[in-house]
Amino acid sequence: MRLEILPVPGIGDVTEGDDLAVLIGTAAPWLRDGDVLVVTSKIVSKAEGRLVDVPADGPERLAARDEVLAAETARVVASRGATRIVQTHHGFVMASAGIDASNVDKTRLVLLPVDPDASARALRAALRDRYRIDVAVIISDTMGRPWRNGLTDVALGVAGMPAIRDHRGEVDPYGNELQLTQMAVVDELAGAGELIKGKCDQVPVAVVRGYLPASSPPADGGRAHPPAGGGGRDDRPAVRLVDDGSGAAALVRESALDLFSLGTAEAMAAGMRAAATLADGRGEAPVDPAAVDRAIAAVAEVVAPGTTFTQITDDEVRAGLAATVDGWPVGASGLLLGAAPTPVDQPDLVRFGVDLHRLRIALAAEGIPSTLLPPPTGSIASACLAL
Structure with missing residues (x-):
């Protein structure tokens, strides 16, 4: 050719x-x-x-351009300072929705x-x-x-x-x-x-x-x-x-x-919103113990001093705990025990609940759903997570 x-x-x-x-x-x-x-x-x-008419310069021009950009944008993909990477109504992902101010009069913008x-x-x-x-x-x-x-x-x-x-x-x-x-x-x-x-x-x-x-x-x-x-x-x-x-x-x-549908900051924000509404659940497949250990390690430096999380892998121990925990889900393939340092007062219990949720988020990041259960009989400073 x-x-x-x-x-x-x-x-x-x-x-x-x-x-x-x-x-x-x-x-x-x-x-x-x-x-x-x-x-x-x-x-x-x-x-x-x-083409659209805009002021030639000054803050009025910036405001008019922002208004035009909003109209041409289907969704914001990433934003850094004044730079906006957006998806247009056509489906294209590009800077500023392709709006162009070159090779045109200063009082006009060219749209796609x-x-x-x-x-x-x-x-x-x-x-x-x-x-x-x-x-x-x-x-x-x-x-x-x-x-x-x-x-x-x-x-x-x-x-x-x-x-x-x-x-x-x-x-x-x-x-x-x-x-x-x-x-x-x-x-x-x-x-x-x-x-x-x-x-x-x-x-x-x-x-x-x-x-x-x-x-x-x-x-x-x-x-x-x-x-x-x-x-x-x-x-x-x-x-x-x-x-x-x-x-x-x-x-x-x-x-x-699309494996790259959001910018880094936007993906993190979406993840935080998802974490705030994390629902109970359990997986369909057996839990990978190594993935659970990674989740525990991810929060180890941010939980309250003395709070511990232990993965229970022994079948007999898990069966015994299941008998003492209300609402144990049928088919759960993993178990985590969380324990706060004792004695505890009400603020400590609040912090313990926060730390439990941190762990649930870390588990979700590993693809492991979890369900928070009441503590075993006789304990007020511990909790179970069924996986």
């Missing part, structure tokens, strides 16, 4: 209502069937009128297109209808990445080709069947286009040639510049590119499968 990345200069400033197909077709009369157009989302947003996949489909259809040329279209924008410094362009919308190349089921040269490999090829092509477009060169469109199959080019290596009336290409048949219809939405990971 041989790839070429070609700039499309001369498009100029895009304003609301502009016909992007005409602007691109006029600036790139050399487009061929099978080319992949990588179009910066900003010119799509400008053409579609996705409402439906980038629909924008890509519309642009592709307009190029096909006006110029009889069959290209794929990628709407791209810049994103950061977890664990990595620097930015790269990714696909927000796509038409004319699938977003993902699925290698699952293929066999590599060593005879291994691929189980998980799914390549986000439209993101790779978006990044390739950014190498040509840049941020300050006023080249909002790039063409990647050679990735998709195409019919043989005309003898002059391109097509004639479209006439003012719209005109068209020669009469050779256009290539029909494979498009599964899912667009770049296929790249948005389902929340249930």
Whole structure:
């Protein structure tokens, strides 16, 4: 495979209502069937009128931007100082919901297109209808990445080709069947286009040639510049590119499968809220004694001096205690005894209850549910946790 990345200069400033197909077709009369157009989302947003007016500077501008950000945000993923990583209503996770103040008047902000996949489909259809040329279209924008410094362009919308190349089921040269490999090829092509477009060169469109199959080019290596009336290409048949219809939405990971759905501080806050409402329960599988020991060790330095937690692993001892504890749950596979130093007064008992809850939280972090039971008969300074 041989790839070429070609700039499309001369498009100029895009304003609301502009016909992007005409602007691109006029600036790139050399487009061929099978080319992949990588179009910066900003010119799509400008053409579609996705701009808002804000003050040019001062606290009023910051307040207006915050209000716009809130409207574009489905949920906050992470927050550090003035930086907000959010999930947009499209499902994208990115800084400031993709709101951009570059390459636009100081009194305006550019928002992402409402439906980038629909924008890509519309642009592709307009190029096909006006110029009889069959290209794929990628709407791209810049994103950061977890664990990595620097930015790269990714696909927000796509038409004319699938977003993902699925290698699952293929066999590599060593005879291994691929189980998980799914390549986000439209993101790779978006990044390739950014190498040509840049941020300050006023080249909002790039063409990647050679990735998709195409019919043989005309003898002059391109097509004639479209006439003012719209005109068209020669009469050779256009290539029909494979498009599964899912667009770049296929790249948005389902929340249930997202292992990094929250920032560190936000995940900790969610964990604390869950700890505050920790319910009684017991596990379906036998308790791992090593996991229980880890939970005990996790709270050892923060419980009251003299408070002890003991894991009971002897079956006979556990059976004897079960006979003296009210409400022993059937099927519990583990037992912990907690004891406060004696004698105790009411504040000591309150602290002991706090320490018991600390331990229950540490157990929950190990995936071990627990149920707090009354103390064995005759004790007021101890408690049982059934696991």
